[in-house]
Amino acid sequence: MSKQWVIRKPISARINKVLSKEPELIRHLLFYKGIKTKKEADKFLNPNYERDMHDPFDILGMEDTVKRILKAIKNNERIVIFGDYDADGVCASAIFHDFFKKIGFDNFHIHIPDRHLDGYGLTSGAIDEFAKQKANLIITVDCGITDFEEVERANSSKIDVIITDHHLVPEKLPNALAVVDSKQKKDKYFFKYLSGAGVAFKIIQALVKRGNFNIITGWEKWLLDAVAIATIADMVPLVDENRTIAYYGLEVLKKTQRPGLISFYKKFNIDPNHITEDDIAFTIAPRINVASRLAHASTSFSLLITDSSGEANWISSHLDSLNNDRKNAVENILNEVVKVAAGRKDFFGDIIVVGSEKWHPGVLGIAANRILETYKKSVFMWGKAESNGIKGSCRSDGSVNLVELMKKLPKGILIEHGGHALAGGFSVEDSRMNDLEPEIKKAYKKIKKQKINNGEIFIDKELFLDDVNWENYKMIDRLRPFGVENPKPIFLFSDIEISNVRKFGNGGIHLELAFKKNNGENISAIGFFASEDNMNLKIGQKIDLAASFEKSVFRSALELRLRIVDIRIRIK
Numbered sequence: 001m002s003k004q005w006v007i008r009k010p011i012s013a014r015i016n017k018v019l020s021k022e023p024e025l026i027r028h029l030l031f032y033k034g035i036k037t038k039k040e041a042d043k044f045l046n047p048n049y050e051r052d053m054h055d056p057f058d059i060l061g062m063e064d065t066v067k068r069i070l071k072a073i074k075n076n077e078r079i080v081i082f083g084d085y086d087a088d089g090v091c092a093s094a095i096f097h098d099f100f101k102k103i104g105f106d107n108f109h110i111h112i113p114d115r116h117l118d119g120y121g122l123t124s125g126a127i128d129e130f131a132k133q134k135a136n137l138i139i140t141v142d143c144g145i146t147d148f149e150e151v152e153r154a155n156s157s158k159i160d161v162i163i164t165d166h167h168l169v170p171e172k173l174p175n176a177l178a179v180v181d182s183k184q185k186k187d188k189y190f191f192k193y194l195s196g197a198g199v200a201f202k203i204i205q206a207l208v209k210r211g212n213f214n215i216i217t218g219w220e221k222w223l224l225d226a227v228a229i230a231t232i233a234d235m236v237p238l239v240d241e242n243r244t245i246a247y248y249g250l251e252v253l254k255k256t257q258r259p260g261l262i263s264f265y266k267k268f269n270i271d272p273n274h275i276t277e278d279d280i281a282f283t284i285a286p287r288i289n290v291a292s293r294l295a296h297a298s299t300s301f302s303l304l305i306t307d308s309s310g311e312a313n314w315i316s317s318h319l320d321s322l323n324n325d326r327k328n329a330v331e332n333i334l335n336e337v338v339k340v341a342a343g344r345k346d347f348f349g350d351i352i353v354v355g356s357e358k359w360h361p362g363v364l365g366i367a368a369n370r371i372l373e374t375y376k377k378s379v380f381m382w383g384k385a386e387s388n389g390i391k392g393s394c395r396s397d398g399s400v401n402l403v404e405l406m407k408k409l410p411k412g413i414l415i416e417h418g419g420h421a422l423a424g425g426f427s428v429e430d431s432r433m434n435d436l437e438p439e440i441k442k443a444y445k446k447i448k449k450q451k452i453n454n455g456e457i458f459i460d461k462e463l464f465l466d467d468v469n470w471e472n473y474k475m476i477d478r479l480r481p482f483g484v485e486n487p488k489p490i491f492l493f494s495d496i497e498i499s500n501v502r503k504f505g506n507g508g509i510h511l512e513l514a515f516k517k518n519n520g521e522n523i524s525a526i527g528f529f530a531s532e533d534n535m536n537l538k539i540g541q542k543i544d545l546a547a548s549f550e551k552s553v554f555r556s557a558l559e560l561r562l563r564i565v566d567i568r569i570r571i572k
Helices: 013-018 024-032 038-045 062-074 087-103 124-132 148-156 196-210 219-233 240-254 259-267 277-294 298-305 309-343 361-375 402-408 430-446 470-477
Strands: 004-007 079-083 108-111 137-141 160-164 178-180 352-356 379-384 390-395 414-419 423-428 456-459 491-497 500-504 510-516 522-527 542-554 557-569
Touching: 013 024, 024 038, 024 470, 062 079, 062 137, 062 160, 062 178, 062 196, 079 087, 087 108, 087 137, 087 196, 087 219, 087 277, 087 298, 108 124, 124 148, 137 196, 148 160, 160 196, 178 196, 196 219, 196 240, 219 240, 219 277, 240 277, 259 277, 259 298, 259 309, 277 298, 277 309, 277 361, 298 309, 309 352, 309 361, 352 361, 352 430, 361 379, 361 390, 379 423, 379 430, 390 402, 402 414, 402 423, 402 430, 423 430, 470 542, 491 510, 522 542
Parallel strands: 004 456, 079 108, 079 137, 137 160, 160 178, 352 379, 522 557
Antiparallel strands: 379 390, 390 423, 414 423, 491 542, 500 510, 510 522, 542 557
């Protein structure tokens, strides 16, 4: 079913006058992003590193953090960087690695936990191992803000802990030496939405500023390639400081010196001169993330820090292989769910609960998203963990808060659970596996429901097919990088006739439509994971198309096309 389309109202005469130096299309798009003054427009359209990056010492806890790290460096103390296993944590860990190597400090260890065996955050076992290694300081990156017991265990082993994180802060903080997380209540830092790697970068900025290191001024900017990957992969808002990070990070990515990323460019046909946030979101980040899903995140970490082109090529091929395994695993799960749905009358109840001991827990989050998109119902999915018990992922259709639902389950059903209102994870003992589905369905009936918002598509402007040209694309391109809170502009193309239909991808799951402009030129529109209704479109049909502009680079040839957002079939 097509979502509701909301066509934005024209901008006022006053705003037109205020932004009169910009082309009409840019004026409209800036206004819809909340920009109403010349100063705001200039800052948005022309990011400036020196002007737009905030002072790292404005972050609460930064002063104590920098003092302790500098002391450890000076005294050659053993430092452990404890990172998370996703792209954000891996990139943050690589940032610290690169900094220590640059200043000639070698007494450090990077520890990234096993997603399936260790779970998220610090563990007591890891603390004990660090104590055996005679560690003096643990620095968490992208995790740690709720690790109370583990911090106390470190304290009892006389290991100082610095927590650097960007997740929501609990009422009470762990008893760490310092906490760097701008979401703390008393934190006065101007910007609250850095990624974990963004926080790590601010610490490096502060260390470079305060430490007397023999490095070139501005060297830390080379780290922005990793920070940009993390910022885009973690889907933090691309506004204010994050916009600056992503903007300059993409510039660094064009000339990155990391053999691992250079190998990625070659293997996946990414032209570094034209690299975009889409290349990160759809090509680079999934392959960095897949290591922790199906193997160990240390592989992705090695990709980012290796100096060897040979090793880089091997790792990029390995990660691509894992990513293909991930795709196949998800498709197999989805096919099995279709079979289960066909054989069970109760499958399409209020909530879907489905699982198999054959399913890999590392891909269930992706599979759950696809199930949610297909059936428009909240879903709990589980698979067999490598250790005892089962692990799962859950997604909400918006009608129910998953955290609250999981709290309603009887004690003993879940070993642990976490997440937020719309997405979460959980684990269950083998002995309670059969209790999971009925208890979730009972809890669902008891919990308060919320009105489902099927979502709206905001149409920025109506255009004609002849408006799909490089001149307009270049104007739109000035608004990059796109992402959360800076979405791609969406345009309406009304009453256009399909001149060709092509299905592509494994099993024909993607859709390409073609249209003819008035001058006879062809223009294509691409839709990935197209709906069943759209897959039945025919040549000669007329549609209304909601789409964004897209530049495709294949074998160094540039092509301008549309990316399908939604389609409405015209009724004759």
